[in-house]
Amino acid sequence: DSGVTQTPKHLITATGQRVTLRCSPRSGDLSVYWYQQSLDQGLQFLIQYYNGEERAKGNILERFSAQQFPDLHSELNLSSLELGDSALYFCASSPRGQGVRYGYTFGSGTRLTVV
C-alpha cells in the first residue's frame, strides 16, 4: 500500500455521462497530481493542486475539472464522456509544492471504461 488511495478502482459508464474520481493523498502530502494513462498517449499530466489551490495545468480537456478540498483529498470530474476518455487515471502525491526534490507516490489508479 503506497498510502495514496484512489476510488473507485473500476468504473464503467456510458458516453455523455459524468463521473467523479477520488484521491486521498499520503498522510502529510500537500500536493496532488492527476495523470491519464492511455495505450497510445502514455502517461499524460493533467493537473496539480497544492494545499487546495491549482498549481499547474497540463493537457486537461475543458470537459474535465478537478479540485482539492480542505482535508487535502482531491476529485477529478469528467463530463460529457467520450469513448476516447477510456483510460487509467492515476493520482499521485508529494510532500510539498514548488521546490520539491522528490518523486511522487502513486495510487493504484481508477480504470475508466466508457461504452
Next chain:
Amino acid sequence: AQSVAQPEDQVNVAEGNPLTVKCTYSVSGNPYLFWYVQYPNRGLQFLLKYITGDNLVKGSYGFEAEFNKSQTSFHLKKPSALVSDSALYFCAVRDRDRDDKIIFGKGTRLHILP
C-alpha cells in the same frame, strides 16, 4: 518545455543477461530525473532518482542509472536480469528551476525471457 524520450517501446533480454532501458530528456534548466516501474494492474512504483552529485545512481531491486549531462541521457541498467523484472518502465524528468510537475516518457516494456 521539458520532455522525455524512451526510444524503445519494448526490450527483450534473456534472464541473467545485463539489461539497459534507454532514456533521453530535454529541459531548459537543470533536471531531476526519475525511473518508475509499473506492474500489471498496479500504480507506478518509484525505482530511483538523480538529484545532484554522483552520476551513477543506485535504486531498488538492483537497478541503477547513469546521468550523462552531455548526452542528456539517463539510461536504466541492471547487471543481471530476472524474470520478475518484466514490467513497464517509465523515465521522468522535472525541471528543478521551474514548477514541480514531472513529465513522463511513454514507457518501455521490458520482457525478461527465461
